[in-house]
Amino acid sequence: MHCHSLLLDIGNSSIKCRELTRTAREDSGMDIVRWRPLMTFADVDALLAYLGEKKARFNSVLIGSVRSDSDDTAILKRLTPYATTIELAQTQSAALGLTNSYANPQKMGVDRWLAMLGAQLLCGQNFLVIDAGTAVTADFVVNGLHQGGWIAPGFSLAQEAVTGHTARVTQAPSHQHTIAFGQNTEDCLHFGCLAQLHGIVHQAKLLAAQFGEFDVILSGGDVDRLRSLNQAARNEFIFVDNIVLFGILRMALADMSLDNAQKVARSLLI
Template sequence: MVAASVQNDEAIQLIKQQCEVNGIQFKHVVTQSEAFGIHCAYSQFKNLGVDRWLAVLGARMWTQSPVAILDLGTAATCDIIVDNQHLGGWIAPGFQLMRSAVISNTSKVFANQMTPLNIGLGKDTPECVNLGGLAMLQGFFYSAKNLISSYASEYEIFLCGGDSVMLSELLADNVTMKPDLVLEGLSRFIPH
């Protein structure tokens, strides 16, 4: 069994104990300075979340081209790989956090739970909040696209995470939904 966790060391320890009791091999996967020929950009590599590291490792299973990985969940992250070098990335609030921050920190702004898929202009406060969040995610996407294109004329962008569907209108030949990148990266550690 292989396992990784960004925040729950207690759960990992419980799984490890159960594996030991039942005679099951166990591997706790953590971020490394290098794995499978891919080098981490962080000098303090242990500070890179293992979810981001696994997405990087998973992306290399699909392409050897320069690639930007946008993982859009609670946080919106971007990581860029050129050759076998992870160059670094970004972390920003995801759509739900952005929406929550706006409604929690302003007294007369409110929202609903609608998830916009197409950019437009809102005609009431909840719609404006939701479309503003989508505009921020699209800006994150276009910033990543501009940056990766400065490294190579041919590149790919992989979208994963629960809110990646919000950018589905931006799919193109070099922009692909890869919902399981983290798990695919984790699968590289399964003994064969």
């Protein structure tokens, strides 16, 4: 058996995807699973142009989307010619060894749910997953039970919140990812928002510490702004470019035990 799947993370500002292949072994051992490098598209039109050019056809397309219901319906319709089956991820009260703390699971963004499912593949029983994108989210899981989380403005949103409400504060591009005190307004804003982002990580770790040992995953579009944390923390963090796609991978491997799915995921992380 050979299965070819497309895993899609449809965010607010871009679409990220990986092509996944799964081949059954003749000796009945664990399936051979591989995926291609991460690809990013500006919008659905760019993705479909790529798929059309290569005349792609998949056994399945698995999607995690934070778009509106109407957008999702339109996207599913446009993807139909490229797949035998299409599955749109939904936040659930419990699935695949993970139990949600929300009384109304549908109020939780599916990106957070998928981030936890993805972290489950790469961590021990207790973990904190922080996804730093347009918004920065933090979620803590103990023995498969979601303890709760946070949502806060991401780095860029924090900057825009200041510049959009003050006449004399401006921002400028900066590649400085180690926190310092700024000596001009632009640097002050940059380092202040960077400190705020780092502070979310530190405070989440302090709160989670009451449960004993745990792993920490840092991911998302602003993950590079967090890498300097490892210099002072003795490499205690697991950095993942896109943890949501690992959550979609968990969906693709739903028929596997968690132990086997973890072995697959950790081999793909290398």
